[in-house]
Amino acid sequence: MKHLLSVDDLDGADRIDEVMRLTDAFVEVSARTIPRVPALRGKTVAWLFYEDSTRTRLSFETAAKRLSADTMNFSVSTSSVKKGESLRDTALTVEAMGVDAIVVRHGSAGAPHRIAQWVGATVINAGDGWHEHPTQALLDTYTIRDKLGGLAGRHIAIIGDIKHSRVARSDVLAFTAMGAEVTLVAPPTLLPPSLEGWPVRVSHNLDAVLPTVDVAYLLRMQRERMTEALLPSLREYTACYGLTTRRVDLMDDKAIVMHPGPMNRGVEISAEVADLPRSVIVDQVRNGVAVRMAVLYLLLGAGTDLVAPDQEPDRS
Numbered sequence: 087m088k089h090l091l092s093v094d095d096l097d098g099a100d101r102i103d104e105v106m107r108l109t110d111a112f113v114e115v116s117a118r119t120i121p122r123v124p125a126l127r128g129k130t131v132a133w134l135f136y137e138d139s140t141r142t143r144l145s146f147e148t149a150a151k152r153l154s155a156d157t158m159n160f161s162v163s164t165s166s167v168k169k170g171e172s173l174r175d176t177a178l179t180v181e182a183m184g185v186d187a188i189v190v191r192h193g194s195a196g197a198p199h200r201i202a203q204w205v206g207a208t209v210i211n212a213g214d215g216w217h218e219h220p221t222q223a224l225l226d227t228y229t230i231r232d233k234l235g236g237l238a239g240r241h242i243a244i245i246g247d248i249k250h251s252r253v254a255r256s257d258v259l260a261f262t263a264m265g266a267e268v269t270l271v272a273p274p275t276l277l278p279p280s281l282e283g284w285p286v287r288v289s290h291n292l293d294a295v296l297p298t299v300d301v302a303y304l305l306r307m308q309r310e311r312m313t314e315a316l317l318p319s320l321r322e323y324t325a326c327y328g329l330t331t332r333r334v335d336l337m338d339d340k341a342i343v344m345h346p347g348p349m350n351r352g353v354e355i356s357a358e359v360a361d362l363p364r365s366v367i368v369d370q371v372r373n374g375v376a377v378r379m380a381v382l383y384l385l386l387g388a389g390t391d392l393v394a395p396d397q398e399p400d401r402s
């Protein structure tokens with residue numbers, strides 16, 4: 087496997103399981119006093135982020151550093167992109183610096199796929215428009231496996247703005263590949279125009295679904311992608327689909343609450359629910375580093391020792 091552009095590139099449960107096992111090893115590395123291994127020493131990873139990011143960018147950067155890779159930070163807002171340089175010219179320029187992998191986030195679906203056709207380096211999709219966000223799906227899968235022991239036979243509700251969510255698309259692919267059942271819960275205007283081929287059920291009644299779920303996965307209203315009024319008002323959305331403490335009481339005691347971030351407290355999730363012990367949102371972020379270490383290792387680290395401690399040169 088050269089690139090990670092879609093969850094489908096992992097080709098099903100076996101490969102996803104391999105990423106999960108690698109992640110276990112990198113969780114162990116991350117807990118060490120010096121959380122660093124030499125697995126990617128001599129490799130260079132560059133970021134090409136055309137859209138804002140907090141978690142994804144920080145965790146990819148931390149992951150690359152923990153694997154001893156060199157990192158090259160490219161900020162679109164201070165680059166020649168502002169002078170009109172095309173995506174292709176920018177990607178070729180970054181590659182000419184001698185990079186082994188380019189981590190791409192872009193507002194247009196398919197941008198990382200195009201870059202993968204233009205450059206010889208490995209390309210990792212860190213979110214392309216409404217399309218996919220495969221490493222988010224892997225860290226979500228890892229978090230559910232960690233908290234509930236596995237995904238097979240579990241019922242996961244993905245709730246909210248499915249229409250504009252790359253997280254929802256990648257999560258559906260990963261969760262169902264691992265044997266979970268997925269129900270999408272949203273008003274009709276926040277669902278994709280066609281769900282043909284999606285292996286999911288759909289509901290517009292959150293209160294009816296919550297008692298049956300192992301995971302309530304909430305999505306933000308992605309207003310930056312909405313070109314029309316899809317809701318009468320946010321207040322009305324929150325009344326029907328917001329996860330409040332009253333609604334959490336409908337859930338099984340062991341069921342967990344997830345969110346990819348950034349959260350809009352008081353809209354899709356109440357402030358109290360976000361801070362409940364069953365809300366594993368901070369665990370998702372923490373697992374994101376180890377999962378991204380696993381992905382970088384899988385794509386770039388073949389043949390190197392996985393978790394041997396880093397030996398700093400003796401400078402005494």
Ligand code: ASP
Nearest residue numbers: 213252253306346347348
């Ligand atoms: N952080 C996620 C993404 O980049 C979810 C979101 O923005 O709501 O897609």
